[in-house]
Amino acid sequence: MHRDRAVADVHPGVIRWAAMTVAERRAAQDQGRRRDYLSYDRGPMVVDDLLRLPRQPLVVAEGGLAKPAVSGVGTNALWLVPPTHVRLPRLQNRGYGSRTIENALRDGRHVEQQVDDAGGLKLPACAPVDEVVTEVEERFAPLLAAGPRARDVNERRALLRYGNRWIVRQYKARGWFPADPVTIVKEFDCECAHPDCDAMIERTIASFTSVPDDSSPPILADGHTVS
Known part of the structure; x- marks a missing residue:
């Protein structure tokens, strides 16, 4: 966990956050002050995490930490940079x-400037989400087709279970979050691993008594089975 590493490195803001109650963290987040405590550079930690993953199949990394200095600016890197007039109402609608x-x-704006300075590829992302997803998929299609990819249902299921497991683990590893686990609802991939399945299942973190492991029953959408 990145915050555990930050505590070990004696980051003062993270240490203060770790000592706060859930109510205090929620208040800080509501006031937009979360970054006052958690503004450490996680980019190098993300690189370390990725380097620990198996060399195959392919890994797709996404998120605001994937800046040019971390990811590079090759054809395998793309930044979604919607303009302010698009981002502002989206942020407001989220409350x-x-x-x-x-x-x-x-x-x-800071990330976009870094991308421009490095000559990275940008996508304005002004269209509806489904259209943006389609365009991203089209841009990455040749790279994904080249592989290496999961070769059968067992390898696909192993990847799905790995991803689902880490969603639970990051919440259960330590009480970092400004909410009670009973109220935290996350989406999990269906682990039937059928090639055409893209079903998602909503579950509370509290519904997991422990972090899933290889012996845990699969997370399945209604009507889906493990073949």
């Missing part, structure tokens, strides 16, 4: 406070 929105817009 964020003014300070959180201000921070998000500033961070977005």
Whole structure:
């Protein structure tokens, strides 16, 4: 866990966050002050995490930490950079406070400048989500087709279970989050691993008595089975 590593490195903000109650963390997040405590650089940690993964199949890494200095700017890197007039209503519709929105817009401009300076590929992402997803898939299709990829249902299921397991693990490893686990609902991939299945299942973190392991029953959508 990145925050555990930050504590080990004696990051003062993270240590203060670790000592706060759930109510105090929630208040800090509502006030847009979460970054005051958790503003350490996780980019190098992400690189370490990726290097620990098996060399195959392919790994797709996404998120705001994938800046040019971390990912490079080759044809396998693409940044979604919607303009402010598109991002602002999206952030407002999520119910964020003014300070959180201000921070998000500033961070977005900063990342876009880094991408421009490095000559990275950008996608304005102004269209509806489904259209943006389609365009991203089309851009990455040749790379994904070249592989290496999961070769059969067992390898696909292993990847799905690995991803689902880590969703639970990051919440159960330590009480970092500004909410009670009973109220935290996350989406999990159906582990039937059928090539045509893209079903997602909503479950609370509290519904898992422990972090799933290889002996845990599969997470399945209604009507789906393990073949």
